[in-house]
Amino acid sequence: MTGIWRMIGQRLLLGVLTLFIISLVIFGATELLPGDLARELLGQSATEETLAALREQLGLNEPAPVRYWNWLTGVLQGDFGVSMATQRPISELVGARLGNTLFLALYAAALSVPLSLLLGVLAALWRNSVFDRASNALALTVISFPEFFVAYILILWLAQTGLFPSMVRITGATTTGDLLYSAFLPALTLTLVVTAHMMRMTRAAIINLMASPYIEMARLKGMSPMRVVLRHAVPNALAPIINVVALNLAYLITGVVVVEVVFVYPGLGQLMIDAVTNRDIPVVQAIALIFASAYVLLNLLADVLSTVTNPRLMHRT
Amino acid sequence: MTNPTFPRGMTRRSLLKGTMAITAAGLILPAHMAPAQAEPKKGGVFRVGIGHGSTTDGYDPGLWDQLFVQTFAAARHNYLIEIAADGNLVPEIAESWDSADGATWVFRIRQGVTFHSGKTLTPDDVVASLNHHRGEASTSAVKPYFDPVTDIKVDGQNVVVTLNAPNADFPYLMSDYHLPVMPGTDGKIDPTSTDGCGGYVVESYEPGVQATLNRNPNYWKAGRAHFDQIVLLTILDPAARLNALMTSEVDTIDQVDPASISLLESRGVAKILSISGNAHYCFPMDARAAPFTDNNVRLALKYAFDRQELVDKILAGHGSVANDNPIGPANRYFFAGMEAKAYDPDKAKFHLKEAGMDKLEVALSAANAAFSGAVDAAVLMSEKAAAANITITVDRVPDDGYWDNVWMKKPFCASYWGGRPVEDQMFTTAYQSGAAWNESFWSNEAFDKLLVAARSELDDAKRREMYQEMQRLVSFDGATIIPMYNNYVMALANTVATPEKVSNNWNLDGFRCVERWWFA
Numbered sequence: 001m002t003g004i005w006r007m008i009g010q011r012l013l014l015g016v017l018t019l020f021i022i023s024l025v026i027f028g029a030t031e032l033l034p035g036d037l038a039r040e041l042l043g044q045s046a047t048e049e050t051l052a053a054l055r056e057q058l059g060l061n062e063p064a065p066v067r068y069w070n071w072l073t074g075v076l077q078g079d080f081g082v083s084m085a086t087q088r089p090i091s092e093l094v095g096a097r098l099g100n101t102l103f104l105a106l107y108a109a110a111l112s113v114p115l116s117l118l119l120g121v122l123a124a125l126w127r128n129s130v131f132d133r134a135s136n137a138l139a140l141t142v143i144s145f146p147e148f149f150v151a152y153i154l155i156l157w158l159a160q161t162g163l164f165p166s167m168v169r170i171t172g173a174t175t176t177g178d179l180l181y182s183a184f185l186p187a188l189t190l191t192l193v194v195t196a197h198m199m200r201m202t203r204a205a206i207i208n209l210m211a212s213p214y215i216e217m218a219r220l221k222g223m224s225p226m227r228v229v230l231r232h233a234v235p236n237a238l239a240p241i242i243n244v245v246a247l248n249l250a251y252l253i254t255g256v257v258v259v260e261v262v263f264v265y266p267g268l269g270q271l272m273i274d275a276v277t278n279r280d281i282p283v284v285q286a287i288a289l290i291f292a293s294a295y296v297l298l299n300l301l302a303d304v305l306s307t308v309t310n311p312r313l314m315h316r317t
Numbered sequence: 318m319t320n321p322t323f324p325r326g327m328t329r330r331s332l333l334k335g336t337m338a339i340t341a342a343g344l345i346l347p348a349h350m351a352p353a354q355a356e357p358k359k360g361g362v363f364r365v366g367i368g369h370g371s372t373t374d375g376y377d378p379g380l381w382d383q384l385f386v387q388t389f390a391a392a393r394h395n396y397l398i399e400i401a402a403d404g405n406l407v408p409e410i411a412e413s414w415d416s417a418d419g420a421t422w423v424f425r426i427r428q429g430v431t432f433h434s435g436k437t438l439t440p441d442d443v444v445a446s447l448n449h450h451r452g453e454a455s456t457s458a459v460k461p462y463f464d465p466v467t468d469i470k471v472d473g474q475n476v477v478v479t480l481n482a483p484n485a486d487f488p489y490l491m492s493d494y495h496l497p498v499m500p501g502t503d504g505k506i507d508p509t510s511t512d513g514c515g516g517y518v519v520e521s522y523e524p525g526v527q528a529t530l531n532r533n534p535n536y537w538k539a540g541r542a543h544f545d546q547i548v549l550l551t552i553l554d555p556a557a558r559l560n561a562l563m564t565s566e567v568d569t570i571d572q573v574d575p576a577s578i579s580l581l582e583s584r585g586v587a588k589i590l591s592i593s594g595n596a597h598y599c600f601p602m603d604a605r606a607a608p609f610t611d612n613n614v615r616l617a618l619k620y621a622f623d624r625q626e627l628v629d630k631i632l633a634g635h636g637s638v639a640n641d642n643p644i645g646p647a648n649r650y651f652f653a654g655m656e657a658k659a660y661d662p663d664k665a666k667f668h669l670k671e672a673g674m675d676k677l678e679v680a681l682s683a684a685n686a687a688f689s690g691a692v693d694a695a696v697l698m699s700e701k702a703a704a705a706n707i708t709i710t711v712d713r714v715p716d717d718g719y720w721d722n723v724w725m726k727k728p729f730c731a732s733y734w735g736g737r738p739v740e741d742q743m744f745t746t747a748y749q750s751g752a753a754w755n756e757s758f759w760s761n762e763a764f765d766k767l768l769v770a771a772r773s774e775l776d777d778a779k780r781r782e783m784y785q786e787m788q789r790l791v792s793f794d795g796a797t798i799i800p801m802y803n804n805y806v807m808a809l810a811n812t813v814a815t816p817e818k819v820s821n822n823w824n825l826d827g828f829r830c831v832e833r834w835w836f837a
Contacts, residue, residue, distance in 0.1 A: 047753035166564040266526045278373045
C-alpha cells in the first residue's frame with residue numbers, strides 16, 4: 001500500500017509544479033491582452049484625466065514582475081485578492097459561481113455517466129446489432145451539432161411547450177428541487193454533448209478485451225454473455241473508461257460557457273468571459289487557475305483510480 | 318416624428334422661469350394622457366431581460382455606462398430633475414429651479430423625502446451627490462459637466478450652483494443618469510451604498526446576473542412605481558432574451574434583434590415597442606488624417622451610399638434616415654428642413670474631382686461592438702460606393718477591445734451614440750474642437766464660436782437659428798458620416814401596459830419603465 005501513497009505523493013508534486021508553470025503562463029497571457037482595466041471600466045466615456053486617476057487608484061502602474069509576485073504569494077495563502085473592477089473579494093465572487101458550475105457539472109455527470117456506461121456495455125454486448133448501430137449513430141449525430149444548436153432545439157421542443165423553463169434563475173430562495181427542475185435543459189444539453197465520447201470509449205475498451213484469451217476461456221466455461229462482460233471484461237476495461245470519464249468531467253467544469261450563455265446560467269464560464277472583456281485580470285487569473293486545478297486534480301484522480309483498479313499496475317510499483 | 322419635444326410657443330425665458338409651473342400636473346402623470354387609457358393598476362412582479370450587465374457593475378454612479386445599471390439606478394434613485402415622456406423637464410428632488418443670468422442656478426430641494434434607510438433628504442445630500450463628480454480625484458464619466466462649475470453650496474432649502482459662464486441648458490445636465498441624489502455623510506456619498514430615495518428598495522443584487530427590488534412603501538411620488546417587485550435580469554444573448562420572453566420567463570426585453578421582429582409579431586405572444594429617438598449609428602473619419610483632411614473627400618463619401626438601404630436592411634425599418642446630423646428628431650432644435658443627401662454617385666465623383674482625384678481607396682474598420690450590424694452596414698456602403706470610383710475596404714476587427722484599439726485610433730471606423738436630450742450636450746461632447754470624445758477630431762472655428770454663443774443666447778428664435786447653422790456645419794463640413802437614427806426596439810408581454818407616450822430620451826422609457834409602466 002505504501003507504493004500507492006508514494007505514487008499519489010509524486011503525482012501531487014508534479015501537479016503543483018504543473019500549476020506553477022500554468023500560473024506563469026496565465027500571468028503572461030493576461031499581460032498580452034490589449035487594453036487595460038481602467039479603459040474598459042470607463043468605456044467609451046474615458047478621458048485621459050479620468051483614466052490616469054483610475055489607473056493610479058487600481059495600482060496598474062506597478063511593473064509586471066512585482067504584480068506577479070504579489071499575486072502568487074497571495075494565492076499561496078489562499079487569498080486571490082480583490083477584483084479590480086468591483087473591489088469585492090475574488091473568493092466571494094468566484095465562490096458562488098464555482099458552486100453553480102459544479103452543480104451543473106455533477107448534474108450532467110449524474111445523467112451522462114450511467115447512461116453512457118450502460119449504452120456502451122450494451123452496445124459492446126450486442127455488437128453490430130441494430131441497437132449498437134442506432135445508439136452509435138444517435139450519439140455521434142448529437143455530438144456533431146454545435147452545443148448551442150442542441151440547446152435551441154431542446155428549448156424549441158421542451159421549453160416553448162411549457163415543460164421546462166428556458167432559463168435558470170438562482171436566488172437565495174431557490175431550493176435544490178427547483179434547481180434540478182430549472183437546470184434540467186442545460187444538464188440535458190451537456191449530457192447529449194458528452195455521452196458519445198464516453199459511450200464509444202466504453203464500447204471500444206470492452207470489445208477490445210472480448211478478443212483476449214481469458215474471455216474466450218470464460219465463454220468456453222459456458223458463462224452467459226452478460227456475465228462475461230460484467231464479471232470479466234468491465235473490471236479490466238475500467239482504466240480507459242475512468243480516464244475518459246475524468247476528461248469529460250473536466251470538460252463539464254471548464255468548457256460549458258456556450259451552454260451557460262444560452263440558458264443564462266450564472267456559472268464560472270460566463271464570469272470568466274465577463275472578466276476578460278472587462279480586463280479584470282485578477283479574476284481571470286483566479287478562474288484560469290481553478291480550471292487548471294480541476295484538470296490536474298481530475299487527471300490525478302483518474303491515474304490513481306485506474307492504478308487501483310488494475311492489480312498489475314499496483315504490483316509493479 | 319419630426320415634432321420637437323418642446324411646445325412650440327415656449328421661449329427660453331419661460332423654460333427658465335416657468336418650469337416650476339409644470340409641477341403638480343406634469344409630475345404625476347403626463348397631462349395629455351387620454352382619459353380612455355386604463356388607470357394604472359398596482360401589483361405584480363415586473364421582470365425585465367436586459368442585454369447588458371457585467372460582474373464589474375457597481376453602485377458608483379460615476380462609472381455607470383449601460384442599460385442595466387441605468388435602469389437599476391432609475392428604480393432605486395431619484396434625480397434632481399426628471400425628463401418627462403414628452404421631453405419636458407419636470408421636478409423630482411428639485412421642486413423648482415431658477416436662474417437670473419443663466420450662470421447662477423438655484424435648485425429648491427423638496428422637503429419630506431426620506432431615503433430607504435430612513436434618513437431625511439437634505440440639501441447637503443444633494444451637494445455631496447454632485448461633488449462626487451467634481452474635482453481632480455473624481456473618476457466620474459460626467460466630470461466634464463462640472464468643469465465650468467465654480468461653486469456648489471447650500472442656502473437654506475436651496476442648492477446654489479455657480480458656473481463660470483451662462484448655460485441655459487444646465488438643468489438638463491442635472492437630469493443625467495449619472496447624477497442620482499444619494500445620502501451624504503461629511504459631504505461625501507458612499508459609492509458602494511444601495512441607498513436612494515426612489516420607488517424601489519434593493520433586496521438583492523448580483524452584478525452581471527440579476528437585481529431584485531421591492532416597492533418602497535414610503536415613496537413620496539403619487540401615481541408612480543406600480544409594481545410590487547422588480548426583477549432585472551442580464552440576458553446577453555439576443556436569442557436567449559427572445560426565448561425568455563416567449564416562454565414567459567420575463568415580461569419585457571430590450572434590443573430586439575431586427576431580424577426577429579416580424580417573427581415575434583407573428584407569434585402574437587408579445588408586442589413590439591419601437592421608439593424613435595436621438596440614438597444614431599455613425600462612421601467617424603479622422604479629419605487630421607489624409608485623405609479625410611479634404612472636405613471634398615468627406616462629402617464624396619457622404620454621397621456614395623444609400624441611406625434608406627441601410628435603414629431597411631440593417632434596422633429592418635425600425636429607424637429613420639439621418640443626414641449626418643447628430644441632433645435627432647427628438648431634439649428641440651432639430652433641423653428637419655436641411656438639404657437631404659441622396660445616393661448620388663455622380664455628385665460623389667464631382668467632389669472627388671474637386672479634391673483632385675479620380676478614384677479613392679479607403680479602409681473602414683468595423684466590428685459589431687460598435688453597433689449590431691456594423692460590419693454588414695460597412696459592406697453595403699462599400700458595394701454602393703464602387704459606382705462612384707470609391708473602393709471601401711472593409712476591415713473586420715474583433716469586438717474585444719474595440720473601443721480601445723480601433724475607435725479614435727483608426728482613421729475611419731464605426732461608432733454609435735445614444736443621443737443627448739440637449740443639443741449643446743451632444744455638440745460639446747463629440748464635436749467641439751479638442752473635446753475628449755470628439756471621435757472625428759473635426760475642428761471648425763465657426764462652429765466652436767457658435768456653440769459658445771448659443772449657450773447663453775436668450776432669444777429662442779436666434780438660438781434655434783444658431784443650432785440649425787451648427788447642424789448644417791456638422792452635416793456638410795463635419796467628418797462624421799451619420800446614416801441613420803436607430804429606434805429603441807423593445808418587446809413587451811401582452812400583460813404589460815405603458816402610458817400612451819413613451820419617452821424617446823434613452824431606452825426603456827428613459828430607463829423609467831420600472832416606475833411608469835404597470836400590468837394591465
